[in-house]
Amino acid sequence: MKTGKPVNVETPASDADKPEAWDAMGRPVTQRKSEVRLGREVQARIGQQLRAMYDEVVKEGVPQHISDLVRRLSEQDDGAA
Amino acid sequence: MKLDPAIRDQVLATVPSLRAFAISLCGHIDRADDLVQETLLRALTHIDSFEPGTNMPAWLFTILRNLFRSEYRKRRREVEDAEGRYAETLKSHPEQTGRVEFSEFRAALAKLPSDQREALILVGASGFSYEEAAAICGCAVGTIKSRVNRARTRLADLLSIDSVDDFGPDRATRAVLAGSGRN
Numbered sequence: 001m002k003t004g005k006p007v008n009v010e011t012p013a014s015d016a017d018k019p020e021a022w023d024a025m026g027r028p029v030t031q032r033k034s035e036v037r038l039g040r041e042v043q044a045r046i047g048q049q050l051r052a053m054y055d056e057v058v059k060e061g062v063p064q065h066i067s068d069l070v071r072r073l074s075e076q077d078d079g080a081a
Numbered sequence: 082m083k084l085d086p087a088i089r090d091q092v093l094a095t096v097p098s099l100r101a102f103a104i105s106l107c108g109h110i111d112r113a114d115d116l117v118q119e120t121l122l123r124a125l126t127h128i129d130s131f132e133p134g135t136n137m138p139a140w141l142f143t144i145l146r147n148l149f150r151s152e153y154r155k156r157r158r159e160v161e162d163a164e165g166r167y168a169e170t171l172k173s174h175p176e177q178t179g180r181v182e183f184s185e186f187r188a189a190l191a192k193l194p195s196d197q198r199e200a201l202i203l204v205g206a207s208g209f210s211y212e213e214a215a216a217i218c219g220c221a222v223g224t225i226k227s228r229v230n231r232a233r234t235r236l237a238d239l240l241s242i243d244s245v246d247d248f249g250p251d252r253a254t255r256a257v258l259a260g261s262g263r264n
Contacts, residue, residue, distance in 0.1 A: 046236050047205055050190075053183045054206035057101035062093055066100075069118060070093055073125040074084035 084128060091137040092124065098207055099141055105202045106149050108191050116152075120145040139209065143217045146199065189239040193232055200228035201236075 099120065103113035124131070124144050131140050190198060196218070203214040204225065211229075215222045 042237055043233055046233055046240075049183070049186050050201070050205045053186060054098075054101045054105065054202070056183070057104050058097040060097065060100070062096045063100075063114070066096055066114070066117060066121065067093065070089060070096075070121055070125065073122065074086075074089040074092075076083075076125075 084125065085133075088128065088131070088133065088137075092121065092141065095138045095141050096121075098138065099145060102142060102202060102207055103145060103149070105190065105206070106146075106195070106199060108187070116145060116149060119148055123148065136213065138207075139213050139217055142203070142207070142209075146217055185240065189236055192239055193235055197228045197232035197235065200225050201232035204229050 096117065100113060100117050103116045103120075104110055107113045107116060120141060124141055131137070193201070199218065200214060203209045203217060204211060209217065211222050211225050215225045218225065
């Protein structure tokens with residue numbers, strides 16, 4: 001379990017102990033994290049990250065050399081294989 | 082006999098997802114593109130064994146997966162070395178991947194056993210059903226379900242996710258700055 005690390009390590013040391021934000025009850029947001037356990041939400045985040053990573057490649061579409069290869073092979077006679 | 086243009090278009094339509102799957106398996110893009118090319122060569126020269134009207138993506142993924150597995154067995158040592166170097170590159174120079182936001186996630190994925198990794202990707206990213214994934218991997222549906230579950234648990238563990246907020250670019254940056262990033 002986590003025990004309330006600073007949200008951003010790039011914060012200068014002098015400000016490191018100051019919370020970045022507060023919730024509705026006036027508590028620093030960094031203190032809320034420790035309560036969340038591995039569960040459905042974490043699994044959903046893993047799923048999101050996995051799909052985002054995958055879709056980044058999918059968005060690249062079909063590279064020219066691959067599309068050329070497919071067109072060339074699809075023009076070939078079966079016997080050539 | 083030339084290939085039916087409708088079949089050719091189905092093949093082309095599957096290529097983007099096939100590449101994403103190959104990259105997830107191999108960990109690097111050059112090897113993945115070679116694998117995709119070998120798959121397409123194999124598929125198009127054996128197109129007679131594809132039954133029109135059946136699942137083209139599943140057919141192509143099966144061929145790619147089998148090629149990857151047979152080569153992986155042959156070159157196990159080499160592949161593991163490559164994966165190790167890849168993980169090291171991510172850790173020391175995340176900016177070199179050009180995909181900084183996923184660097185930690187990719188490194189964790191690379192540490193999964195390959196049967197768990199492929200099951201998770203097929204179901205969680207490629208959008209195949211458990212049944213389709215089982216057919217692609219040549220195993221029982223229950224085996225796929227169990228591999229996916231183990232992969233998810235292991236990923237959460239590797240990424241040290243103990244909070245929903247503790248998962249994202251900030252954490253990736255901190256993990257790199259901290260070296261091991263695990264505590």
